[in-house]
Amino acid sequence: MYTFSNRLKIASFILMAVGVLGIGIGFMTAPSTVEDAKAMVASHNDGHGDAHVVAQDHDASHYEHLLHQLQNKPWAALYVAALFFMMIALGTLAFYAIQRAAQAGWSPLLFRVMEGISAYLVPGGIIVFIILVLSVAHLNHLFVWMDPEVVANDALIQAKSGYLNGPFFLIRAAIFLAGWILYREYSRKLSLAQDESNDDSNFKLNFRISAGFLVFYLITESIMSWDWIMSVDPHWFSTLFGWYIFAGMFVTGITVIAMVTIYLKSKGYLKDVNNSHIHDLAKFMFGISIFWAYLWFSQFMLIWYANIPEEVTYFVTRIADYKVPFLGMLVLNFVFPLLLLMNSDFKRINWFVIMTGIVILVGHYMNVYVAIMPATVGDQWSIGIPEISSVLFFSGLFIFVVFRSLTKAPLQPKRNPFIEESKHFHY
Amino acid sequence: MASKVIHAFYDDDDVLMHAVKKVKAAKHHIEEIYCPFPVHGLDKAMGLAPTRLAITSFLYGCVGLVIAIAMMNYIMIEDWPQDIGGKPSFSFIENMPAFIPIMFELTVFFAAHLMVITFFLRSRLWPFKEAENPDVRTTDDHFLMEIEIHGNEQDLMDLLLDTGAVEINITEK
Numbered sequence: 001m002y003t004f005s006n007r008l009k010i011a012s013f014i015l016m017a018v019g020v021l022g023i024g025i026g027f028m029t030a031p032s033t034v035e036d037a038k039a040m041v042a043s044h045n046d047g048h049g050d051a052h053v054v055a056q057d058h059d060a061s062h063y064e065h066l067l068h069q070l071q072n073k074p075w076a077a078l079y080v081a082a083l084f085f086m087m088i089a090l091g092t093l094a095f096y097a098i099q100r101a102a103q104a105g106w107s108p109l110l111f112r113v114m115e116g117i118s119a120y121l122v123p124g125g126i127i128v129f130i131i132l133v134l135s136v137a138h139l140n141h142l143f144v145w146m147d148p149e150v151v152a153n154d155a156l157i158q159a160k161s162g163y164l165n166g167p168f169f170l171i172r173a174a175i176f177l178a179g180w181i182l183y184r185e186y187s188r189k190l191s192l193a194q195d196e197s198n199d200d201s202n203f204k205l206n207f208r209i210s211a212g213f214l215v216f217y218l219i220t221e222s223i224m225s226w227d228w229i230m231s232v233d234p235h236w237f238s239t240l241f242g243w244y245i246f247a248g249m250f251v252t253g254i255t256v257i258a259m260v261t262i263y264l265k266s267k268g269y270l271k272d273v274n275n276s277h278i279h280d281l282a283k284f285m286f287g288i289s290i291f292w293a294y295l296w297f298s299q300f301m302l303i304w305y306a307n308i309p310e311e312v313t314y315f316v317t318r319i320a321d322y323k324v325p326f327l328g329m330l331v332l333n334f335v336f337p338l339l340l341l342m343n344s345d346f347k348r349i350n351w352f353v354i355m356t357g358i359v360i361l362v363g364h365y366m367n368v369y370v371a372i373m374p375a376t377v378g379d380q381w382s383i384g385i386p387e388i389s390s391v392l393f394f395s396g397l398f399i400f401v402v403f404r405s406l407t408k409a410p411l412q413p414k415r416n417p418f419i420e421e422s423k424h425f426h427y
Numbered sequence: 428m429a430s431k432v433i434h435a436f437y438d439d440d441d442v443l444m445h446a447v448k449k450v451k452a453a454k455h456h457i458e459e460i461y462c463p464f465p466v467h468g469l470d471k472a473m474g475l476a477p478t479r480l481a482i483t484s485f486l487y488g489c490v491g492l493v494i495a496i497a498m499m500n501y502i503m504i505e506d507w508p509q510d511i512g513g514k515p516s517f518s519f520i521e522n523m524p525a526f527i528p529i530m531f532e533l534t535v536f537f538a539a540h541l542m543v544i545t546f547f548l549r550s551r552l553w554p555f556k557e558a559e560n561p562d563v564r565t566t567d568d569h570f571l572m573e574i575e576i577h578g579n580e581q582d583l584m585d586l587l588l589d590t591g592a593v594e595i596n597i598t599e600k
Contacts, residue, residue: 297524297527300524301524301525301527301528304512304524305512305524305525306512307512307513307514342485344481
């Protein structure tokens with residue numbers, strides 16, 4: 001049995017406390033009037049020594065827009081971090097379901113780690129859902145299509161309003177989260193029951209529900225990516241967006257599985273996990289990073305080549321206003337994993353996998369960031385107190401939930417039919 | 428120089444693997460093993476040095492990438508500037524998205540083909556090459572372990588029979 005070390009527990013509480021504090025400061029310092037917003041931007045410009053004169057010909061609507069962007073900033077920061085950590089748990093759950101459905105022989109030793117990480121789906125998913133409810137309740141303006149004034153003047157959104165409307169949006173979100181959480185809890189229950197049982201019936205049932213879940217997941221994950229991420233730019237659409245978001249959450253999930261496994265091993269748990277298991281996880285990190293880059297590029301190149309204004313605007317705004325995170329994440333998510341994990345031997349070196357994992361996690365946070373921010377805060381983005389605090393808060397919560405869940409059951413499944421194969425797994 | 432070698436035949440890859448471990452444990456040098464199909468883990472059991480083929484493959488891939496970049500730059504930008512996708516920038520970097528598939532393909536092409544050619548050269552394989560198998564059965568259902576004899580013929584025979592060899596021959600090489 002794993003015991004949650006006090007040091008880690010305290011660290012997670014500190015992360016959460018600092019995070020809450022920073023998030024609070026972020027909301028408090030957001031401007032409440034147009035004058036505040038003007039002053040903030042003006043002082044920002046002075047700070048950079050720019051010779052910008054705040055132009056008089058800017059009309060009131062421009063400042064109104066600026067105010068909304070600055071008011072959105074702490075919300076968007078919270079939403080990006082909430083989504084990012086929720087998707088780690090969801091990506092892990094997908095990986096777990098694939099192992100179950102494939103009846104993989106190498107991975108059963110890691111099932112409890114995966115179950116522990118996917119435990120975060122419950123609080124993480126509920127937090128994302130609450131943010132979406134608050135958006136529909138007009139407490140923030142993350143989703144421009146929820147604003148009736150905007151819709152009244154926008155024929156394109158009007159045409160989509162049969163799908164993009166508050167109630168249907170929330171119903172979909174509730175169905176998705178309920179389905180994912182239901183599978184997670186049920187599969188976990190069967191997994192624990194298998195330990196105490198004297199036949200393989202729990203294992204077989206788990207196999208069947210996992211295969212069924214994967215069908216449900218692939219459809220709902222795709223719709224989720226349109227709803228929760230793509231719809232912040234309601235005019236823009238991409239048909240492979242679901243896959244692209246999936247690749248991101250999948251690689252972050254696998255990365256966190258590898259990191260938690262290495263952490264637990266360093267504390268003396270998971271004795272039967274050998275470096276071939278780490279090697280396999282690192283191979284997945286390597287392969288799925290390339291898969292993510294492939295999808296990213298497939299999406300980018302078609303839009304870039306065709307140069308249709310309604311599509312290309314998505315990348316034009318990102319290259320104009322977000323050059324560093326937009327291009328930087330390609331380096332972090334593709335070039336680094338490609339070069340660092342190419343060598344077979346490096347995939348077995350724990351600290352190497354951890355370092356590459358950190359790069360991948362930072363890169364994929366930027367991925368979500370660049371997906372959400374341009375539509376919500378425009379060129380007013382920065383990585384400041386609200387962004388960092390949101391990440392700290394959710395990482396604290398994530399660590400607390402995941403490691404508390406790991407203490408609930410023995411880290412090694414006892415009666416999984418493939419456990420012997422997994423123990424003797426070597427490459 | 429002609430030397431005497433012992434040929435031990437096995438008819439099962441698991442038996443062969445155990446035999447290799449025993450022979451290695453008895454500190455004999457295994458000259459070669461002929462198999463009808465690749466046996467997983469045999470190279471590690473025999474104590475062979477890891478292959479350096481992957482390193483050559485990486486270098487060939489880099490060569491392919493450089494050639495693709497130089498080629499596309501010459502063809503599409505310098506020699507006959509092309510207006511790509513209605514964006515007449517005539518700059519390599521701004522047109523690079525269009526070249527990435529070619530850069531990728533040539534990287535793979537060079538890495539794959541030159542690696543295979545390197546493998547053939549290193550293994551001394553070429554068209555119409557005479558097979559080196561000492562016994563035709565190694566292309567069908569038998570495994571053959573070849574060990575050089577240094578006056579310890581009887582010891583080796585006993586050891587090999589003990590490991591489950593189905594047939595043992597001694598030949599001049």
